[in-house]
Amino acid sequence: MRDVYRALSDPTRRAILRLLRKRDLSAGDIAEHFPVAKPTLSKHFTVLKEADLIQGRRNGTTIIYSLNVSVLEDALCQMMDTFKISPKSKSSKE
């Protein structure tokens, strides 16, 4: 989970995830959506892979990235579990 939080902390990486939500895309396709150099994006891919949020498969000279849907869903659910409010004590202020 640590890696997931880290992965989500950067706006470019969040945008990559949103793109991949719709369809698989090659590294080059993704690059067209961002004003940063390709090697910079490669680093972002690495971070996202470390969090297991995406995976790449080679297709000829290109690499196709796809979202690991269930991993993302599980991570979101776990965040809910971690932070969502248990109706324990009364509300705080006032």
Added chain:
Amino acid sequence: MRDVYRALSDPTRRAILRLLRKRDLSAGDIAEHFPVAKPTLSKHFTVLKEADLIQGRRNGTTIIYSLNVSVLEDALCQMMDTFKISPKSKSSKE
């Protein structure tokens, strides 16, 4: 939201939020749970306040921090909205 992601990216700050989920606590009370110096925690409080996830109120010489429950809930819901899978295209791999 940018600030929320940033706030959540650090494990100490996440732990602070979990603590405040149960009850309000003074800065000193919170400090007892962590092996870091008080000024370091003060910085974390600042980051959490910038994300509007917590607020502090003074009570004599101490400052009591409380979780902004609805802000956290809204943030989590928005993350769900942002990332949860719309049943658009078919699954990706294979």
Added chain:
DNA sequence: CGAATAATTAGCCAAATGGCTAATTAGCCA
């Protein structure tokens, strides 16, 4: 007021982060 306590701000430092260009790897095809 003066001392004590709680917390923050100021200022410093090492490590991590996100960006870039140049060089390298990997696969395709003539």
Added chain:
DNA sequence: TGGCTAATTAGCCATTTGGCTAATTATTCG
């Protein structure tokens, strides 16, 4: 094989981050 394209790795740099100690602020109380 040689050349082309796609992408990553290597290496560099500036900024941010999370940590610390010392100094400052705020409040209470004798």
